[in-house]
């Protein structure tokens with residue numbers, strides 16, 4: 001969580017670079033605010049001093065503070081937007097934290113696990129603390145090392161050397177960025193288990209939690225490894241490990257453009273991202289097969305012999321990504337006949353799971369930084385499993401630490417609640433399932449080609465749903481007073497129902513639950529009373545073994561007890577009309593692919609209802625986009 005930005009430009013000021021450090025840092029924070037918005041703060045180095053401002057609440061509060069109390073023009077600066085862990089979201093706990101008599105400023109993303117022990121040590125030395133944060137302890141430690149251990153000597157590394165010594169003492173997960181008044185042209189950063197990328201400019205360099213921190217200025221980025229320190233000046237980038245040994249980063253080109261990280265004329269990022277979905281699915285499918293219809297997943301660099309020997313798949317993910325995993329389970333087991341489990345990452349390693357060299361771990365993560373998933377992947381690797389990451393963020397930690405990656409190409413997802421990444425994850429998981437089926441001979445090439453052809457039609461079908469979104473929007477707006485909404489589904493409709501409920505919980509803050517429709521009579525039906533809204537995701541009536549009639553019976557069961565039913569059904573399914581207050585039709589598609597369509601009305605419903613309640617749909621309360629703490 002927490003977004004961080006750092007910048008150093010040439011000291012000649014705004015006239016040379018066209019912007020100051022503060023311009024760059026605030027723009028970066030605006031783009032990174034999705035990572036946390038409990039408080040925001042900045043520090044710049046100017047005239048041999050550190051000047052900083054920080055404010056609880058959203059970035060707009062900091063901007064108001066900066067209007068009231070402007071900072072001096074500077075070409076070196078750092079900025080932070082916070083998702084609170086240690087200490088509440090107050091001005092005092094906001095970053096930056098200062099030390100060395102106000103000459104050093106530090107910002108932090110992550111958790112310093114041994115902060116209590118370090119704090120005792122520093123208190124014994126006479127250090128006083130003003131906040132409840134672990135970050136202030138890191139700032140004090142760094143200041144103490146710089147001043148007392150290194151004697152404030154900047155000739156031999158100075159802040160960089162102090163950062164090395166500090167990192168050797170810190171435990172936990174952290175990205176740290178520091179500036180010091182005695183080294184005005186330098187930002188020093190360190191990372192362990194927390195994200196940090198470098199942006200390379202001309203006469204200026206950047207640091208960010210991800211590339212959106214500097215996307216307005218450069219597309220040249222450098223990935224850092226674990227336990228590395230980077231020192232940037234306007235003209236140099238030097239990387240070492242925590243012991244000062246030179247290290248290398250990996251340079252890559254960022255293929256996002258700043259416009260794709262903007263709202264594109266929609267009132268919210270979430271609405272834009274829902275409308276990006278035809279493209280997100282289309283891009284994720286692009287270039288995955290040859291002219292004969294044979295799947296070619298170039299990124300999946302795992303020895304085919306190993307993939308053939310896989311006897312179990314475990315999908316690891318959290319939240320929405322875990323629901324994508326549940327959809328994937330139905331498809332992978334059906335197409336590949338490989339037993340597939342889906343496990344919440346944070347539960348996985350605590351239950352002594354059975355994992356060995358024949359287990360394929362498929363992690364699913366939009367951000368690629370979710371700590372629960374990262375730790376689960378590491379655990380599985382230690383047990384000898386092969387790991388594949390389905391991820392939307394190039395260069396992030398989980399794909400880097402996995403044996404192979406299948407990138408989703410949904411583009412930047414800024415709204416905290418996931419929408420387009422979910423559909424792209426399901427698409428990528430289908431591709432993985434089909435690839436395994438092809439490799440292991442579970443499906444004829446012609447069958448795979450047919451499924452790929454069905455997938456290729458999905459973007460246009462999503463577009464049709466979006467073109468007719470008015471009716472579901474109106475329903476969402478009209479239900480702003482609802483206290484509780486239930487969602488039912490069966491087979492692949494079950495994870496869709498849970499995703500529909502999650503969207504409503506996180507956006508509209510109302511009670512919502514997703515159930516397997518067959519489970520209803522085993523307990524949840526007791527919840528139904530007069531007027532209770534119930535969404536039902538109805539499977540296609542076509543094909544063999546259709547569950548359609550069973551779900552229609554489930555609708556009747558809840559209606560008989562007073563429920564108001566809202567049905568998502570396939571075009572042409574006239575039978576459901578008799579049992580529904582509202583029906584929303586989605587285009588015909590094979591059952592296994594239906595989640596790519598059935599999810600969309602549920603997203604629009606949650607968005608409309610939350611908007612009608614006047615809530616900020618891009619930044620729901622208590623949440624952050626990237627959950628980098630366990």
Ligand code: F6R
Pocket residue numbers: 318319320321322364365366367368369370373416417418419502506625626627
């Ligand atoms: C819900 C949502 C979260 C994420 C979860 C995992 O809308 O976005 O439930 O899906 O925190 O995040 P990633 O996919 O980044 O690992």
